[in-house]
Amino acid sequence: MELEVVHRRHQDCTRCALHKGRSRIVLGEGNPHSPLLFVGEGPGADEDRQGRPFVGKAGQLLDRMLSAAEIPREEIFITNIVKCRPPGNRTPHEEEMETCKRILREQFVSIQPRLIVTLGSAPTRAIIDPKARITRVRGQWFERKGVRMLPTFHPAYLLRNPAGKREAWEDFKRIRNAYLEVMSNMRN
Numbered sequence: 749m750e751l752e753v754v755h756r757r758h759q760d761c762t763r764c765a766l767h768k769g770r771s772r773i774v775l776g777e778g779n780p781h782s783p784l785l786f787v788g789e790g791p792g793a794d795e796d797r798q799g800r801p802f803v804g805k806a807g808q809l810l811d812r813m814l815s816a817a818e819i820p821r822e823e824i825f826i827t828n829i830v831k832c833r834p835p836g837n838r839t840p841h842e843e844e845m846e847t848c849k850r851i852l853r854e855q856f857v858s859i860q861p862r863l864i865v866t867l868g869s870a871p872t873r874a875i876i877d878p879k880a881r882i883t884r885v886r887g888q889w890f891e892r893k894g895v896r897m898l899p900t901f902h903p904a905y906l907l908r909n910p911a912g913k914r915e916a917w918e919d920f921k922r923i924r925n926a927y928l929e930v931m932s933n934m935r936n
């Protein structure tokens with residue numbers, strides 16, 4: 749199913765309580781056929797206002813890291829585990845993530861990414877391993893059904909803990925190399 753159709757089906761979603769506090773749903777944006785998918789935790793205040801993912805301060809840091817890694821933002825797809833802003837930017841509850849994963853699953857099926865980057869603890873636990881600790885697993889590749897997945901720090905965490913930027917940059921170099929490899933295989 750085309751991604752646009754998936755998004756149209758869910759734009760008025762009220763399946764969990766998070767819909768009550770949202771201004772706008774943030775389904776994600778980017779290339780609907782990208783081999784590279786970034787998944788964050790949930791929209792913040794700026795994202796909720798604009799209806800777009802990663803547009804606040806954390807988003808600007810993500811943009812800088814993508815740009816340094818020479819990965820054009822418009823070539824990839826960026827979304828979150830939950831599509832509505834949790835009150836006060838709290839971490840989404842497990843049942844909210846579980847409920848919202850239905851939309852993410854449909855996005856996966858439509859986009860068919862080859863590489864997934866999970867930004868921070870919540871998406872890493874929701875997608876890769878419920879027991880994963882981001883400080884232990886970041887920078888490692890995991891593979892499921894031919895899709896390679898790499899957890900790294902959430903840019904909001906890096907704003908609070910700039911010392912983590914060096915490790916995050918190592919991760920972004922891994923992501924860039926894997927992305928270039930996938931793109932080259934797709935061309936051949």
Ligand code: SF4
Binds near residue numbers: 832847
């Ligand atoms: S967070 Fe997800 S499941 Fe909950 S209301 Fe928003 S779109 Fe629906």
